[in-house]
Amino acid sequence: MELIIQNLSKTYPNGVQALKNVNLSIPTGMFGLLGPNGAGKSSLMRTIATLQEADSGGIRLGDLDVFREKDEMRKVLGYLPQEFGVYPKVSAEELLDHFAVLKGIHNGKERKETVASLLQQTNLYDVRKKNLGGYSGGMKQRFGIAQALLGNPKIIIVDEPTAGLDPAERNRFHNLLSEIGENIIVILSTHIVDDVSDLCRNMAIINKGEVLATGEPLQAIEQMQGQIWRKFIKKEELAQHQTEHAVISSRLFAGKTIIHVYADARPGQEFEPVQPDLEDVYFATISGVTRKTSTPQQEVIA
Template sequence: MELRIEHLNKTYGNGVKAINDCNLTIPRGMFGLLGPNGAGKSSLMRTIATLQEADSGSITLGDIDVLKDKDAVRRILGYLPQEFGVYPKVSAENMLDHVASLKGINQRAERKELVAALLHRVNLYDKRKSNLGTFSGGMKQRFGIAQALLGNPQLIIVDEPTAGLDPTERNRFHNLLSEIGENTIVILSTHIVEDVTNLCNDMAIICLGQVIAKGHPAELVREVNGSIWSKSIHKAELPAHLEAHRVISTQLKGGKTEIHVFSESQPDASFHAVNADLEDVYFTRIGERMELELV
């Protein structure tokens, strides 16, 4: 089974074109959707999850027409939105049992067994009697994955799942997503480049509602390798370098500003070549798209 998106468009009432002729084919496994805030990631995820209508285009999940047969999609969909609310005074066990009943799992004994298995899987079984309001951010995200896994979904969408998590919870969440992605289509929508680097074998970069790059992370890195140059400068020198070179990123290190520049050849002798990474790909592609927008 694969998810196929063709010529998808969505413009909101205020004139913002959130999805602009989007085309993607997403196979089974972990798929990273990378883009800055406001790029259209959440709009695309909400459309796939049948939470909003598209203006035009098509989405198919295997033989299912996602835009027309929403009930069929919802039966095999797990969704963890960016803003995942919980009832603070309800225990994890009771809340998951309630969601399971809403998903059509009517036998009480079956629900009890399933809820226990899922809480074990996300390492929350020992906290099953605790109210959700006492959970940390990472625990709430793991509970969110547990509810998304109810009903054995074939497509799971997680929108900005690691934002705000501490390193320990983030690693735990990464491991859980990797395990789920072995047999399921999992779309990881994020602006955190490292999450996609660590988790995904296939990915796309979206900007201003358009897919501007797609492929295996390593392949996308190879496309820019040999064209990324670095130099440490004083902050006051930055405007001149922005004027003279195609600066794709800046980072403060040890009191000085390290700049990365995209250039087919060495800009001058003061620059040294660096091995490109996915962050360089990301900033290069986003910069190209934004430059086109200004033309």
């Protein structure tokens, strides 16, 4: 099973072009859609989920034409949006049972078994009688995955799922997503680089509605070997370095500023080489300093 997105564009009534000729091939497994806030990730997810129309282009899931067969797409889709609300005075078991009815599971015995199985899978069975208002953020996200798994979907979309989770809940959620992504398409839309590096075999980097790069995270990192350099500087020196070098990121460490610079050769004696990671790939791509493109639209990491 593969999701094929071809020449997808979307402009909102206020004139904002959210998607610009997007082309992607998304295979079975975990796929990371990585980009900053406002990059167009949620617009793309809503379009795939048939929650909004595109201006042009098409989407296919296997033999299914998503735009022409919206109802069929919805039958095989699980969706956890960025803002997932719950009824605070209803238990997880009751609300999941209600969602199961809406999903078309009308047989009472089958529905009961399905609800129990999903609550077990998401590690919520022991708290199934507890009202959702008493759940932590991570528990609510796991409940969101439980409802997304109703009906044995072929594709699941999760939009910014780990934002605001503490490290322990984030790890639990990662383990759950990893298990789910073994047999179906799971699209993880996020601005958190570690989510993609930890979970995804394939990814795309998107910004301002355009896909800038696609490929495998490990290969992308390997391609950047020998091109990332680090230097400790004073805060007031940052502007000068940004003028003289391709500074892709800066951060504070022990009261000092560390900059990462993209360059084919050592940019100065005070710079030291750095083992690149996906964050370097991401910032270099977003900032536009990488120019090894195979097409005018995007870099293909292969």
